[in-house]
């Protein structure tokens with residue numbers, strides 16, 4: 001009888017031991033973004049940045065995600081640490097960088113409000129450079145060439161080959177196209193930024209000019225073009241000109257995107273620039289064009 005009970009207990013032990021496998025995998029935790037900018041004294045909707053929190057065994061864990069709150073009462077950078085644990089104690093973490101900025105009335109913030117990351121791939125034609133991602137100090141492109149219609153304006157070879165094709169396509173349709181501004185050195189961009197601040201003030205400068213080191217023109221992948229060489233060549237009039245329309249309809253076929261669009265100001269944090277084309281390659285340009293995305297949205301920034 002005793003022997004029998006032992007066997008039964010041993011059997012039960014084996015059964016229960018095998019029936020439930022141990023959960024050793026941490027839940028998958030994903031955020032919608034890796035970095036955000038918020039205005040001074042803004043209330044942050046913390047849970048809105050949780051894309052998913054799911055565990056193989058416990059299922060959906062979105063409601064179990066924990067996070068710290070950040071102080072938005074002063075300009076500066078902080079982090080939200082998101083943590084989620086499954087029932088077996090496996091934990092996952094993700095970090096969201098928060099830049100608290102002071103927005104001007106035009107919805108733009110001064111680039112000096114943020115401490116930018118330095119990009120690791122400045123040679124990559126798909127690189128994201130903006131107010132929070134800067135080009136490494138001292139980096140300069142090594143394959144600059146003058147563009148087809150202006151020996152003083154330069155682009156990197158791959159972008160220039162694409163620009164030549166785009167230029168010829170426009171010309172073959174009888175469209176006027178003039179290169180106004182291509183590659184800029186850090187020194188030129190510094191002069192440009194300082195002058196804009198001096199003449200028009202910080203609000204305007206922050207809207208239409210990039211802080212030195214954070215300009216796509218320093219990559220040798222951006223070019224400003226116009227329908228004229230006279231007067232205010234880079235104005236919203238470009239948008240309604242034949243070349244402005246041709247940029248919107250056809251630039252992506254050559255690998256260019258219109259970087260600062262009218263309905264994306266809140267995302268790019270630059271004013272509408274119907275003249276600023278950025279080369280990203282045909283594959284990515286087509287993807288962005290078809291999905292109506294900015295580079296920031298594509299990279300979930």
Ligand SMILES: [Zn+2]
Pocket residue numbers: 217222223224275276277
């Ligand atoms: Zn530009």
